[in-house]
Amino acid sequence: MLRDPRLGPIRLCWRRHLSTTYSFAAGGGARGRVALLKAPSHLGHYTSRVNRPTNEDRYAAALMEVPRGSSLTPRSRREAGKQKVFNFSVFDGHGGNECSQFLADNLAKYVEEFDLATVYDIAKDYRKNVGGYWRHWRDSEVEHYVSRLNSQDDLQLRVPMAFLKADYDFTVRDKRPAGSTCTSVYIYSHEPDTVFWEPNQVSSLLVAHVGDTRAILSDSHGSAHRLTAIHHPSSPTETERLSRYASSFFTDSFGEERFGRFANTRAFGDAIGKSRGITAEPQLLECLIGKDANRIAATSPNNHHSIKTFGGDEGFVVIVSDGVSDMVSDQEIVDLVMATAYKSGSMRGTPQDAAKEVVEFAQALGGDDNATCLVIRLPGWGKWTWTDKTGILREDRLRDALDSQNRRDRRA
Numbered sequence: 069m070l071r072d073p074r075l076g077p078i079r080l081c082w083r084r085h086l087s088t089t090y091s092f093a094a095g096g097g098a099r100g101r102v103a104l105l106k107a108p109s110h111l112g113h114y115t116s117r118v119n120r121p122t123n124e125d126r127y128a129a130a131l132m133e134v135p136r137g138s139s140l141t142p143r144s145r146r147e148a149g150k151q152k153v154f155n156f157s158v159f160d161g162h163g164g165n166e167c168s169q170f171l172a173d174n175l176a177k178y179v180e181e182f183d184l185a186t187v188y189d190i191a192k193d194y195r196k197n198v199g200g201y202w203r204h205w206r207d208s209e210v211e212h213y214v215s216r217l218n219s220q221d222d223l224q225l226r227v228p229m230a231f232l233k234a235d236y237d238f239t240v241r242d243k244r245p246a247g248s249t250c251t252s253v254y255i256y257s258h259e260p261d262t263v264f265w266e267p268n269q270v271s272s273l274l275v276a277h278v279g280d281t282r283a284i285l286s287d288s289h290g291s292a293h294r295l296t297a298i299h300h301p302s303s304p305t306e307t308e309r310l311s312r313y314a315s316s317f318f319t320d321s322f323g324e325e326r327f328g329r330f331a332n333t334r335a336f337g338d339a340i341g342k343s344r345g346i347t348a349e350p351q352l353l354e355c356l357i358g359k360d361a362n363r364i365a366a367t368s369p370n371n372h373h374s375i376k377t378f379g380g381d382e383g384f385v386v387i388v389s390d391g392v393s394d395m396v397s398d399q400e401i402v403d404l405v406m407a408t409a410y411k412s413g414s415m416r417g418t419p420q421d422a423a424k425e426v427v428e429f430a431q432a433l434g435g436d437d438n439a440t441c442l443v444i445r446l447p448g449w450g451k452w453t454w455t456d457k458t459g460i461l462r463e464d465r466l467r468d469a470l471d472s473q474n475r476r477d478r479r480a
């Protein structure tokens with residue numbers, strides 16, 4: 069049984085085939101359907117192995133159904149039924165694609181189907197069967213997430229616990245050695261039966277991040293806002309978290325700080341480093357986007373922790389693997405998306421066009437890692453006031469990259 073009375077005795081667990089299609093009323097009794105990965109005007113997705121032998125990156129889009137509201141909602145105001153939550157993720161595998169493929173196939177289902185009555189069992193399983201770092205991961209760590217619950221949803225608890233459960237099943241139960249980083253975005257409108265990309269509404273956006281993939285949001289002025297922090301050993305947050313294992317930190321011959329053999333201190337899988345503190349516990353960022361988001365965030369009784377806002381009419385969110393972010397700055401990515409939208413002097417460019425443009429630009433600059441990009445359309449798509457902040461810089465960088473390649477070709 070759960071120890072925190074706010075969770076109650078209810079077992080919240082849904083079982084169904086996870087959908088990748090959004091269905092809506094189209095008028096006259098008809099219904100329309102949007103297949104998320106086949107809607108280039110609303111979701112762009114593109115990946116390339118670049119010059120690697122294989123592509124270990126994966127990505128996924130899904131429409132989840134989770135309980136509406138949460139156990140903090142007074143019973144008199146609880147709404148029956150389920151809430152539709154859109155989920156978009158990028159996974160950057162290492163040591164093979166086994167872990168990234170597992171996550172692409174299953175992580176959204178873990179989140180949707182997670183049983184909140186088992187949250188304390190996860191900590192117990194890690195302590196018993198992994199040990200090391202996890203002996204210090206007590207029930208108070210779970211209660212940190214319980215304290216962040218609000219009356220809108222239970223994602224602040226459901227998502228991190230489902231991440232840890234998926235990681236445990238892959239790494240400990242099934243004893244598979246590969247690893248993967250992950251950035252996963254969850255979005256839903258506050259208006260029932262309304263989708264988040266429609267205008268004049270407010271939506272919740274939760275980012276769950278593990279490792280060095282990245283999420284970036286563009287506001288209505290075309291400014292880039294990074295929504296994730298890299299989980300490298302040099303990060304102050306990670307240094308503090310892993311301080312009891314400080315002897316495992318070292319700098320390799322390329323000047324990159326590492327934790328044992330690992331460049332990322334948070335990841336799914338990586339069985340050999342799990343007892344030393346490699347974790348799939350995500351770093352969470354909760355945001356409100358859309359019309360009146362600032363006012364609602366400021367006056368919300370649920371604002372017991374920081375909720376990020378960006379001024380309304382946000383244009384899009386981009387999720388990329390480090391094969392992109394190591395080569396292209398956040399603002400360059402945002403400007404590339406917007407420049408692509410203005411293709412041919414109009415707003416004919418789609419998120420799909422933009423995702424491909426971002427990956428191909430990273431590759432043209434000399435990127436040598438797998439590169440993946442998702443572009444998620446928000447209600448402010450095309451409404452922005454924008455000047456290309458990095459256009460001249462991008463041209464110079466591309467020219468330098470091409471000149472360097474030509475010199476290498478002549479020497480060869």
